[in-house]
Amino acid sequence: MASSRTTLKELASILGLSISTISKALNDSHEISDATKKRIVKTAKLYNYRPNKIALGLKSGRTNTIAVIIPSVQNSFFARALYGIESVISNSDYTAIVCITKESHEKEVANFDMLSNGVVDGFIVAVSEETQTVKNFSHYEDAMNQGKSIVMFDRVIDSIPCTKIKTNDYTAISEATNNLIGSKRNQIILVSAINNLNVGKQRTKGYQKAMEHAGLSSVVLEANLDQIENVLKDYAENNAFDAVIALDTDASFAVYKVASELGKNIPSDIAVIGYMSERIAPYLTPELTTINQHSYTMGETAAKMLLAQLESKQNTDQTILIDSTLSHRVSS
């Protein structure tokens, strides 16, 4: 067994044929006689020949591979969206490659750079936090200029002319707030461990607007992951409130924890609406009412759109909205 990969050149010299003959035979060209083809295919198999996709991509510019670029995979939203993407790609003749940016602009650009040239035909991307802040979008433009298709989902740049799959975060949380108000809660506070992110700020605005509209004053508790529980506890020991909206998984857990420590009952003392994986929320006691972003569907839709564009070779500038909905359970 060879200690490095077999090339067309090697096969050619082994068989005493030319490189082009080998290439054609392996691509089942009609130009080559069946006898020769058979001989070549057999030898190729014997030497375990595998075409070098890189060289191939260099020439043709297409690889039947797509890249998924997301900020994280710890986050259940992206993990689940990825699952939706995979389910569509699996049933096509494409393969998916995943890259994780950790919210870093530099990593995002590096990934686009590495993959734009011949490795993948298109991108599904959820824009990293840092890219949103620095507003440097030239890597998307570059990729599109190279004829790559791009579909953005959830984290989207409106000014880039590509397909975008969005959710109505702002509206969803307003409705959740109103829902709480409708059930006679009027001291509703918001807890967030993600207000360093744009998403968090956006959601916070939705809450504040709804509160303001109802003539209620809003309270926003924000801290990082490690501190959120303490911050909430401090607040809860010195202030009254009858409902909480938690913007992320960690904040949601913190609410349950503090309520239990302070002997408060959910939902009778405190109503809770949170963001959390739909796989976990029903397991909490009491079951958590969530704002469901339909991550799986978003992923599925993104993948379908990209595939369609790849087939039609046409890029479109359109936005598809997937409504976030309230999954009403016991906690509110």
Added chain:
Amino acid sequence: MASSRTTLKELASILGLSISTISKALNDSHEISDATKKRIVKTAKLYNYRPNKIALGLKSGRTNTIAVIIPSVQNSFFARALYGIESVISNSDYTAIVCITKESHEKEVANFDMLSNGVVDGFIVAVSEETQTVKNFSHYEDAMNQGKSIVMFDRVIDSIPCTKIKTNDYTAISEATNNLIGSKRNQIILVSAINNLNVGKQRTKGYQKAMEHAGLSSVVLEANLDQIENVLKDYAENNAFDAVIALDTDASFAVYKVASELGKNIPSDIAVIGYMSERIAPYLTPELTTINQHSYTMGETAAKMLLAQLESKQNTDQTILIDSTLSHRVSS
């Protein structure tokens, strides 16, 4: 803006210099005068030149990219291990690509096929369930014959001569069982939603062995994700037990749910030890005692080993053991 990416050739003709001069200047070669360098760099920036990594890889046979092949990302163990891998790779001059097999042998092979030739320099892989069952390992051998380095973690094939990062699942769960026995529990049952997987079976054996050794009879409750809660509830309504070991996140949640519904106190009525993300376990009420597999460390170690091999260009056949430990919290 050009409709396709700028190449060295284009820059050369724009500047009236040769391709090699451009190449050298952009690589900051000492052969080129500072004046020319400056001129070239400036123009390159203006035309937004980005080197084609593919062409680069073609030449050198190296791409400074590694592939991570894992069965899933829904599973917090792999998500966290991935995080550990990323943290190491980020600080190197390599980039990581992730592929998800969904436990499918076919997808695993397809990924190796696609990436072995020129796309990546090495692999970090957690072997898919199906590959373990069908025992077809030729894709690993092929990759190694092509000069690729492989590091396996968690899901490992002992007969493949590569670096393997393992955890002592079997021992860990035996110890957990003994721990429970030591604190005077003697009706210990096991609940699993993953006994369709090898990992689950392995852990179950560890439990059974420990029980047998202590002269206690073991009870194994297994069902799929959707049914595990019902199965446990049925059992709990008709049988007494004073401790539970839960093999996965879903089973762990189910135990808390059923205990609450049946008015049983954790840990006084029922002690619980489970498998769950260390990020979530402390948030449960009461905090869950877990068997901690140190997923992050496993990922980190795998990545470090692969990088070391890539640098030394030497493949070794070694096994590194990362002990699973009991993270003792309130539930047991």
Added chain:
DNA sequence: TTGAAAGCGCTACCAA
């Protein structure tokens, strides 16, 4: 039916 040669973008060697 087969082969020679150009070229994809780049680096590296050698010459000027």
Added chain:
DNA sequence: TTGGTAGCGCTTTCAA
């Protein structure tokens, strides 16, 4: 200090 050229593995005309 700069440029010409070969070659990485492959496909694709165009000739033979």
